[in-house]
Amino acid sequence: MPELPEVEFVARELNRIVGGQKIATAELLRARLAPDSQIPDFGGLLDRAKINFVHRRGKNILFDLDNRRTLLTHLRMSGRFMLLNGQADDPKFTHAVLHFVDGSRLVFQDQRHFGLMKVIETARLDLDPSIAKLAPEPFSEDFGPEYLREQLARSGRSLKEFLLDQTKVCGLGNIYASEAMFRAGISPKRKARNVPGVRIERLHRCIVDVLAEALAEVSGRTPNPAAIGEGVYGDGASGDWRVYEREGGPCRTCSAPIRRIKQGQRSTYYCPKCQR
DNA sequence: ACCCTCACCTGCACGC
DNA sequence: TGCGTGCAGGTGAGGG
Structure with a gap:
């Protein structure tokens, strides 16, 4: 759904709320959310990683991790994140969950199934096709x-x-x-x-x-x-x-x-x- | 390099 | 009530 202003806000909120959190385990519940990743890989790439900070490029939300990887997510039309504590059930259309060591968890929910996740080597982030082809950031000097x-x-x-x-x-x-x-x-x-x-x-x-x-x-x-x-x-x-x-x-x-x-x-x- | 169409999903509001 | 239609803040693949 969101356009740049909404994505920017969501990225800031995520940075405030889960920046510094350590992932215990990551669950991919719907394989096609992360088509480049085998389901067992997904956890392997993220488990035990700490989220350094969350930022964005275009409408992509980027979780910068301390294992030299970045979790790229795109909300597309209906994706959203929710921070839940232990007792609540996962909502309908939950497609991925990051379980944190403090017992809380970040749920990715997406009614229309258009959203995307991808784990990328941080050093190669700018080379990833979903980032590399983007126009300059509209608030930057390059967009004149x-x-x-x-x-x-x-x-x-x-x-x-x-x-x-x-x-x-x-x-x-x-x-x-x-x-x-x-x-x-x-x-x-x-x-x-x-x-x-x-x-x-x-x-x-x-x-x-x-x-x-x-x-x-x-x-x-x-x-x-x-x-x-x-x-x-x-x-x-x-x-x-x-x-x-x-x-x-x-x-x-x-x-x-x-x-x-x-x-x-x-x-x-x-x-x-x-x-x- | 550009441009077009279709595809991906569910749910809601509307008219008959 | 039910059923069909069109609509929804996005993009990527595959073809010309």
């Missing part, structure tokens, strides 16, 4: 207007599909892509390479601002250690979007009805008057 200009020029796809491509711009998902295009006043149907040069700086700023504001908003919510990420995407109603999921509603700028269209099999929301 000039970078965006070069990438836009090379793409004949619609701007919306371009923004969802994590190898071009990383961190946006279906919500914040629509929100960023609305703020920038650019039609989602416009071809990426046809975004006028004079509007690229604004588009760049809108992407960064949308993500930064969402991160600030998400970070202000009360953390729930029993369901890390709960409240982040548990109560979607808290999202105060300008266009996302507002089909037919009045544009907050010009009152024209917000439209929904399909692009690349996914919904895009936009204002046909404000976005050209």
Whole structure:
């Protein structure tokens, strides 16, 4: 489910809550969660390791371990972590569990089975395909207007599909892509390479601002250690979007009805008057 | 190098 | 009530 702001928040929460914890044993309950790993391997790669810290790259959550390995996880659409104590049962759709030496455990739960886990040699982390192909971090110097200009020029796809491509711009998902295009006043149907040069700086700023504001908003919510990420995407109603999921509603700028269209099999929301 | 389609799952809201 | 349809905050494989 989550996009970069939510993933960043979850990674911070995990770092706060399980950073420094030592794994006693790791259980893989659904083999396809970690397709590169045999089930017995999974425990072997993680058992007795201490979690140094938790961070993220793109939408990947990375558990840096003291055995020279990193546990990479991707929540995809419905993955979530929960920290449980001894007595509670594992929830439905639990696919992996890290049992800590203090008796608590971190559960990975995923209703739609899209999530992924992978154990990687930390020294080779940046070479892993899921990391290596990612665009620069949107809050970094490397993601500047000039970078965006070069990438836009090379793409004949619609701007919306371009923004969802994590190898071009990383961190946006279906919500914040629509929100960023609305703020920038650019039609989602416009071809990426046809975004006028004079509007690229604004588009760049809108992407960064949308993500930064969402991160600030998400970070202000009360953390729930029993369901890390709960409240982040548990109560979607808290999202105060300008266009996302507002089909037919009045544009907050010009009152024209917000439209929904399909692009690349996914919904895009936009204002046909404000976005050209 | 790029772009398109399909695939992976479950559950929920909706209309008949 | 039940059944069909479409929808959901993501990506990767495999083809052109």
